[in-house]
Amino acid sequence: MAIAGFLIEIFAATMLLLFAVRLVRTGIERRFGALFQSILTRHTNSFVAGGAGMVLATILQSSAAVAVLLTGFAAAGMVSFGMALAGVLGADLGSALVIQVLSYDLGWLQPALLALGGWLYLKSDRANVRLMGRIILGVAFILVSLQFLREAVDPIRESAFLPAIAGYLENDYFTAFIVGAVLAFVMHSSVATILMCVTLVQIGAIPFAAGLSLVLGANLGSAFIPIWLTRDLTISARRVPLANLLLRGSAALVMLIAVNVTNTHEALMIAGAGQSLIFAHIGFNLAVFLLATGFVNWLERPMTLLMPEPKAEANVMDQFTDVLTPLGDPSASGASVAMSSVRHELLQMVTQVERMFRPVLDIYEQDDGDAISALWEQDKKVNAQLTEIRRFVARMPRQNMSKAQVKSARELVEYAIRLEAAGDVVSNRMTRTAQIKHTERSEFSAQGWKELTDLHAEVLESFSLARHVLLVDDMDCARRLVLDKAEVKRMSRDSRKAHLKRLERGQTESFQSSDLHLETLRSMRDLHGHIAAIAYPILYKSGQVLETRLVMEMEKNATED
Template identity: 30%
Template sequence: MSGSVVLLHLAGAVALMLFATRMVKTGVERAYGDVLRHRLRDTMRNPIMAVLAGTGLAIALQSSTAVTLLVGSFAGSGIVSGAAGQLAVRGAEIGSAIVTKLLTFDLTLLVPLCLIAGTIMFMATERRDWRQIGRILVGIGLLILSLEMIGQASEPLRDSQLMPVIIDYFSGDPITAFLIAALITWLFQSSIAAVLLMATLAGRGLITPELGVVLVLGVNLGSSVIAPMLTRGADAAVRVVPVGNLLMRGMGSIVMLVLFMVFRPHIGFLGATASDQIVNAHILFNVIILIAGLPLAGVVYKASEKIVALGTRPEPAESLQAVELSALNEAALDNPAQALANATREVVRVCETVEIMLKRIIELYEDADAEKIKALAALDDRVDRRHAAIKIYLAKVTRNVMTEDEALRCQELIGACVKLEQVGDIIVRNMLVHVKKKLDQGLEFTPEGWRDLSAFHASVLANARLAFNVLVSRDPAAARELVLEKDLLRDREKEASHSHFLRLRDGTSKSIETSSIHLDTIRDLKQVNSLLTSMAYPVLEERGLLRGSRLKAG
């Protein structure tokens, strides 16, 4: 078999492995993503639980990068602390390494079982949760099959005269091998896929254990770069956790490489075979980084904030008023399906503006000036203009003959637009007034009061993002979670109000001065949450999941 054919087969096997890994990841996200996110938010208050939560989520999603991005968004929204986010990512790296270890066992019998069961579950029902479980099973089967294909495709390389030369070169130049492994991992966008590939090749005698350890360290460097690259255009607060992971895992891999090159330790203790030694080296490295990361989580997060701040330019208030193009194409009015798609795009833009307003308003409670207040008010004007344009556009769409589903979607979009405008009005006409009052009178919240208010706002902001997703995806599971979150928020409101009244009873001067602002802000945020939650009702009602005004059990 020619070398080009061998490489073609190997590339195809690797491509299948990458596709299967992504298939499992998307299946888990679609079936259990909202539940996992919700559980993660609730369990990350405790450092140990943060590590365990990150580990479990990485095993479920088969991706430490996905967990890093998710935790980064939580930290950016203020839902979890930065230190807890760092620990969750450390746990995610352990979870990713555990998945790699599990996939090195002989699981060939699972291939037909997973493919058969997964295909039956996917094709025999229209239930979304069962179909996603079927997708997960098929993905697992294809992933195991791809590992067998990699082994078979690499078999001819044993007899290659060029392969020993390449291995000898990289064995003598560990820095180049380290960087190439990092590049491969970045291209794969998966440390699991990269380590499995190297372990499989090592099992065929194509990679020496010593070279494998160097490559594993390179894999960890490449994996730590992925999340910062994917979030380079995100808000500064979201980028802090990925940058912290780069500091710990990326710098750790470089330090470990230097130590390995200097001391040349014997690695026989890592396992009986070359593939075991490579996978176990991957696990050991991440355990060491976890142990080092426990006491350093807070320090690393602060250093990450400073690094992110160095590369972040302050956004001028005027940029919030940037003009955007409209998706309301008049030429599509004769095609209701296309016109509704255009209107959906425009409503999504309104959602984005409202999200910016909701995020900015809490920042103004801490640091406000006339220019920032003016810029936020200008955003409400933009919401009003888009709202009016969307209503007129949808009114023109209704002049055409529409199906029942199209008519319902049209009403749903109009209703969502009205609610978004009302949210904007609450932010500007109510909450911005509180900001001005606090600024004019020079008032300050107590640390406890501000913490309660920030946490309550973070919950509402998270629910807002979930509501916007429901508007686009119309996912009943996400809609149900949003309505359940409304009940949880009611409990949080009671707790925040109770804590506030306790401070008033104790006679805390700051609590007394800011009492009306505190309570009115909680009330306004609760009203915002109720408006956004109601955007889920059409999805639930369509599927018979509402009983009157109450959510059905199930």
């Protein structure tokens, strides 16, 4: 019974730790997703890109999350292979630094973080404030879970059970390495796995040598996570996580053998056992980052030879590159390859519409005919992409496809139609509104303009979420997209009410720009609805949507659950 109770407590502490890490990561992704995209895609120097990946992984507490984001950007053509790989290597180092911060004894912070996070999450009507509460609660739960883990292990440290297992892992370092890799992959979090190992070493439950083998194995296992999460992407996109696995996995294996063959464990004990384990983990990832980042661009050709494009897929992708060229015969490639190609093109469409929408408010401020013409040209590309996707999917041989694949293909075409409509909102409705504003020499009030820019920033975040849903069918991001529709509607409604109050007070600017303000609100709300449409098929499949409502009743402010 003692062993059963111990296992239950360990499992409970582990689940709480995983939940806490995920709570923090998803909260930050949702709050700062658009900013992440800007940071990760604007660099051409590999060390700067690696530094950006390190910073974001430190914030997100997950190297796998950054790796998936960068793989998606690579699939959409927003970042090169070399810059994406450099960012992933930097992310590995960033997640190692997170462990150093979380390993400190911060138990005294638990009550304050729980109180503040709970108050922000439960009492605020603002989605962004609730997300900050979610992040703070996640950090508090991490501290609680680590304390729970220490208390669970403490009673059996002197028993025969734990020392026997610890001794076996110390003597068979390769088994410990495999156990660490499996744990990191199953838990889908290297941060949670290594924090658990560090905690066990700190309290003397396992020796330093066994902990080091486990940590090195966790480095290998965590490199498998983005490979698994991006397994449905194109070959060219999947080269990035595979290159990271080869670099990180081979380095971990070399260090494991070198340390154990030369028996240099004591040389690595430069502080307490737990702190030395953290230093070893940081040093390992720092060494990999410094040695490999300068050569990432050279690795693209070897990875292309290792993972060549299937001939059929290469033909499809080449034809998709130029949307004015008709696609080839879909029957020449397998259904999975064809579906992957359609998803790739949809990623390009999402990115294209985002590029149109991002600067649209600048056209409101400046009468720039060239900028408007550029938007019209971009919209023609989106229209051409839709035509090619519809033609390609219509020619896919249904006899070689499962019912699920046929349904998925139809859903992807429907989303392409929504993306084309989103492009029309920007190129037709919003540019026409901007032209009327300049013709009539109207001006928005200061508060009205702030409301529009805030709504613009909120809508921009939906593009990153949509790309992530396209990449990995992420349920949380799908729910967030649907819930954000309600937030966008709320912001639009509040702005409309505030605008009407300004009219009642007789503000001159509000009278002049009344129709323009209301039309812009409608345009941005409609555009967000088109972008968020990718979420519904995923939510329908899992029973999360009935008709048009989430199963879990949304509160009046319609923020996340």
